[in-house]
Amino acid sequence: MATTPPPKQGKQGQWSAKSFATRHNHSLGPAQATHAASVANAILKKNPGDPGMAIRIANASAEGGTNSGFKKAAGRKLNMGG
DSSP states (O other): OOOOOOOOOSSTTOOOHHHHHHHHOTTOOHHHHHHHHHHHHHHHHHOTTOHHHHHHHHHHHHHOSOOHHHHHHHTSOOOOOO
């Protein structure tokens, strides 16, 4: 039985809605996945060194109701590449 390869992302951190939902949060609907991918890509553009943080914040943003991902990230010093 052949397995399907994961969706291509292009450059690191450039997620599409489909690739973000497939790899990082299967419970997202299409609009939520689009939002999450957009948020994660924007965060990685400013802070390319921490894709895990971008994914956590994007998931919290897309699911709504809680902003714990933002609170955790706000307390950290971000590595802005310098």
